[in-house]
Structures are given as C-alpha cells and as structure tokens.
Amino acid sequence: xxxxxxxxxxxxxxxxxxxxxxxxxxxxxxxxxxxxxxxxxxxxxxxxxxxxxxxxxxxxxxxxxxxxxxxxxxxxxxxxxxxxxxxxxxxxxxxxxxxxxxxxxxxxxxxxxxxxxxxxxxxxxxxxxxxxxxxxxxxxxxxxxxxxxxxxxxxxxxxxxxxxxxxxxxxxxxxxxxxxxxxxxxxxxxxxxxxxxxxxxxxxxxxxxxxxxxxxxxxxxxxxxxxxxxxxxxxxxxxxxxxxxxxxxxxxxxxxxxxxxxxxxxxxxxxxxxxxxxxxxxxxxxxxxxxxxxxxxxxxxxxxxxxxxxxxxxxxxxxxxxxxxxxxxxxxxxxxxxxxxxxxxxxxxxxxxxxxxxxxxxxxxxxxxxxxxxxxxxxxxxxx
Ligand code: AMP
Numbered sequence: 001x002x003x004x005x006x007x008x009x010x011x012x013x014x015x016x017x018x019x020x021x022x023x024x025x026x027x028x029x030x031x032x033x034x035x036x037x038x039x040x041x042x043x044x045x046x047x048x049x050x051x052x053x054x055x056x057x058x059x060x061x062x063x064x065x066x067x068x069x070x071x072x073x074x075x076x077x078x079x080x081x082x083x084x085x086x087x088x089x090x091x092x093x094x095x096x097x098x099x100x101x102x103x104x105x106x107x108x109x110x111x112x113x114x115x116x117x118x119x120x121x122x123x124x125x126x127x128x129x130x131x132x133x134x135x136x137x138x139x140x141x142x143x144x145x146x147x148x149x150x151x152x153x154x155x156x157x158x159x160x161x162x163x164x165x166x167x168x169x170x171x172x173x174x175x176x177x178x179x180x181x182x183x184x185x186x187x188x189x190x191x192x193x194x195x196x197x198x199x200x201x202x203x204x205x206x207x208x209x210x211x212x213x214x215x216x217x218x219x220x221x222x223x224x225x226x227x228x229x230x231x232x233x234x235x236x237x238x239x240x241x242x243x244x245x246x247x248x249x250x251x252x253x254x255x256x257x258x259x260x261x262x263x264x265x266x267x268x269x270x271x272x273x274x275x276x277x278x279x280x281x282x283x284x285x286x287x288x289x290x291x292x293x294x295x296x297x298x299x300x301x302x303x304x305x306x307x308x309x310x311x312x313x314x315x316x317x318x319x320x321x322x323x324x325x326x327x328x329x330x331x332x333x334x335x336x337x338x339x340x341x342x343x344x345x346x347x348x349x350x351x352x353x354x355x356x357x358x359x360x361x362x363x364x365x366x367x368x369x370x371x372x373x374x375x376x377x378x379x380x381x382x383x384x
Contacts, residue, residue, distance in 0.1 A: 007300060007301040007302050008035065008300040008301060010033070010034030010035065011034065011036065012035055012075070012300070013035070013036045013037065013038050013053070013072065013074050013075075014026075014027075014030050014035050014036070014037050014038075014074070014075055014077065014300065015037075015038050015069055015070070015072070015075065015077065015095070016037055016038070016039045016048060016052070016077055016078070016079055017060055017069075017076065017077070017078045017083060017091075018040070018048070018080025019039050019040075019042070019046035019047065019049050019055075019079075020048060020341075021341040021343075021351065021353075022080075022276045023041075023047065023048030024047040024048040024341060024342065025290075025292045025339075026077070026079060026292050026295055026296060027039065027048055027052045027053075029293040029296045030300075031053075033296060033300070033302070035296065037052040037053050037054070038055065038069065038072050039052040039054075039055045040055070040056045041055055041057065042057065042058060044057055045344070046342075046343075047341045047342045047343060048079070050342045051342075056068055056069040060080070060083050060087055061083075063087075063090060066090050066091055070090075070091055070095045071094070073095060075096050075097075075098060076095050076096070076097045076098070077098055077099070077253060077275075077295070077299045078104065078274070078275055079275055079276065080275075081107055081274070082153075082154060083104065085101075085105060088101035088104060098299045099249075099252060099254075099255070099274040099275075100250070100251075100252065103249050103253075103274045104274060106249070106272075108153060109152050109153055110150060110151075110152040110183050110271070111152045111181065112152075113272060114183065116249075117269055117272070120244065120245065122241060122269050123241075123267060123268050124269055125185045125186045125187075125260070126142070126143055126185070126186040127184065128143060128183070128184045128185075129181055130174070130180075130181060130182040130183060130184050131180055131181040131182070133171060136149070136170050136182075136184065137170060139184035140167060140184075143184055143185070143186045143187075144186070145165060145166060145167070146163050147164055147184050147186055147187050148162070148163050148184070148187055149161065149163075149164055149173050149184050149185075150177075150182060150183050150184075150185065151177050151178065151179065152179075152181055152182060152183050153179060154179075159219075161177070162177065163187065188262055188268060189262075190260035190261055190262060190263070191261045191262070192215075192228070192230070192260075193213065193216070193258065193260060194211055194235075194258075194259045194260075194261055195211070195212055195214055195224075195256055195258045195279040196208055196211050196241070196242035196259075197242075197254060197257075197279070197280040197294075197307075198239075198243055198245070198246045198254070198257060199246075199253070199255075199291075199294040199295065199297075199304055199307070200251040200252060200304075201252065201297070201298050201302075201303065201304040202252055202298070202301040205303070206243050207294065207304045207305075207306060207307040208242050208307060209280060209287065209307040210226055210227045210235065210239075210307075211230070211236075211239055212225060212226040212227060212279055212282065213229060214258075214279050218349070220319055221317055222317055223314060223316055223317075223379055224278075224279050224281070224282050224314070224315040225314055225370075226283075226286060226315070227312065227364070229364065234265070234267070238257075238259055238267055241257065241267060245269070245272060249274075252299070253295060253298045253299055254276055254294055254298060255272055255273065255274045256273040256275070256279060257272050258270040258273075275295070276291050276295050277291070278351070278354075279315075281356070282314070282356055283307075284339065284356060285313060285358055286311045286313035286356065287308060287309050287310065288305075288308055289305050289307065294307065309361070310361070311358040311359060311361060312358070312359040312360065312361055312363060313356055313357065313358050313364075314356070314357045314359075314364070314374070315355070316355045316357070316379065317351055317354050318330075318352045318353040318354055318355060319349060320346055320348040320350055321346040321347075323377065324346040324353075326377060327340075329375065329376040330355060330375070330377070335357055335358075335373065336355050336356075336357055336374070337355060337356040337357065337358070339353050341353050355374070355377065357370075359373075
C-alpha cells in the first residue's frame, strides 16, 4: 500500500495506464484541476492520447515501457485493469499506484473477487469454482439449472460467459470458454441491475454517488437512469454495500460496484471495477463533481467533496455505426449533452460516445418519456 502523502500540487503529472475513453475523460478532469497527464498506450491517436499532455507509447506488458512511464509521472492510476502482476509490482516500486495493485489483482480475477467479497460479508449470487468437467457437473448439481458459466479473467461486456440451461451443453461450454479455471454462478432472475460509484480519499473519506439503474442491449450498457427508480431503502442499501467494499479494500481512488436487485428484494453484488465506469458517465453533467474529477482528486490526494447530484439524468451510450450515423441530429437536438470519444472507426459494438439528458430532481420520466427525451436515439428492447 502506498504511504499517504501530501496532495499533488498543480502541474504534477498523473500517469494513466490505458488509452481509451475512460482515460480521455479522466485526463480532461485532471487538466481542469491543473494537472498534467501522461497516458501509457499503444495507440498514439487513441481517445486518451488525443487529450493527454503527453503519452508513453508502448505496451503495458513491456518492462522498459513501464519504467519509462513511471519515470515520467508522479502517481499512477488505471483506466485499464489487465496489467500483469509483474507490471504492477514494477510500477508500485517506482511510484504510488492508486488504486493499489492488490485491488487490481482482486478485480482481475472473478474467483479472487468472489472470495474477497464473501470474506467481507458482501452478498453474492451462489458460486462454484470450475477447473475440471467434474467440478462443472458438481456446480450444475449445487446451483441448479439454469446457471451462468464465466471465465475468471479478461471478461467484459458479457464476453467470456454462457448461460447453461441443460446438462447436455456442459462439456461444450467447458471447452469453449478459456482460459481455465472458470466460475459458475447461480442464475439471478433479477428485477433490475443497479450500480454505485464510490470514491475513497487518502484521508479515508468515502463518497458514494447516487445508486443508478443500468439497462443493457446486446450485453452492452445502453441506458443508465439516475437515480435508480427503486425504493429509497434499496438505493441506500446499495450505497452502504459500495462503501463497505471501498473500506474493506482500503481503496484510494474510484470503484464501480455492479449489483443485481433479486426478485426477493436482496441486493447481490455482480462485480467491482476499481476505475471510472460507464455507469458513472451521467455524473459528468448531473453532478457538480463528476466521477472523473472524484477519481483524479482521490488519486492526487485532494479532499473529496460530497458526491452531490443537482439533476436527475439519463445516460445513453452511442454504440457502433448506427448510433454515430445520428451524430448530426444529436447535436441539433436541444437538451442532449453529447460526449464524443474521438474514435475514428465506428465498428459494430464499439462504444463511440454517450449522451446525457438532464431533468429536474424528482422529474425522471418513465420509459416513454425517456424515449421522447432522447430525440433521434432509440433505446430498443432490453436484452434478455
Ligand atoms: P458481467 O460480465 O458479469 O458483468 O455480466 C454481464 C451481464 O450478464 C450482466 O450485466 C447481467 O445482465 C448478465 N449476468 C451476469 N451474471 C449473471 C447471473 N449470475 N445471473 C443472471 N444474469 C447475469
């Protein structure tokens, strides 16, 4: 764990591992607070590289690149979680790494994550480690059908997982998913998916943004509703869970906590991500201090202001060529607040930007109102 130190002065350099949109929006927030940024990326024209003060061009698996990067920065953070354990150790030996590498290691591995969260008393869907076909059969017997089989590493946006509905499919799924080991989870027939962004500062201050509801389409986040239209006690329980996780991890930085609201009203944590998160993009327009500023403040050792929300909001992701074909209409629609990630090529399934739409507090509309408020954008049916 890096020792608490004084806040970074303006002009200091925040190193960001990863060159995507989360790095871009973090760099913009850092710049507003007077910091410089250096982004470690292999794409000199990627979303973060376009706005960073400087870049370290190279791959995060290369020790020399990591050394060059650490030499050029005052503190290291991440927008990309899959740095090797060796790479993390190398960085941590040279500069403070926030969040700490130990937290990244937990979030990189679903089994480590589940073991940690269970140990911290956080409610999860029932789960079973799977490293052999026999253990997969055991999982099917213990969890019942259907259940979800997931890779433990490198899974995102629904990649690296399958829902198993009958025993005949076990072998094929076991062989198709890699790398092993895998993890099997009970299928949660959830009422909705919720998430909370939580920040914790160097001084231990914990700030939770409001609990939001997330709706996916083709396994990719489509809409975030802020605040989540759930009873107030569910929203505050979700925040309390996120705060407990941040405390248990001794987090310094920002963490997204994804949860299921089960049909019986229980909250079950699905996964955690120790970085800014797509489900926190609404904060850029609906909060005086966005998730990105909160992230930068925590990483730089600055005080964390309350995570206040001045408006209700809907965030709609702009994915692939279909949504981007609407860009001119989006710009021409009053009330839509567009954010473009600067990616050149709108491939199907690629997150290209997002749009926020604000409403007065308490005036978040229902489904039809949201559809109308998003102008040319279509939210579509929810993905099964
Ligand atoms: P993940 O990669 O774990 O975030 O999962 C991607 C999506 O798959 C989630 O947002 C859920 O919609 C769905 N999902 C994941 N795990 C489960 C589960 N145990 N039961 C039901 N749906 C799940």
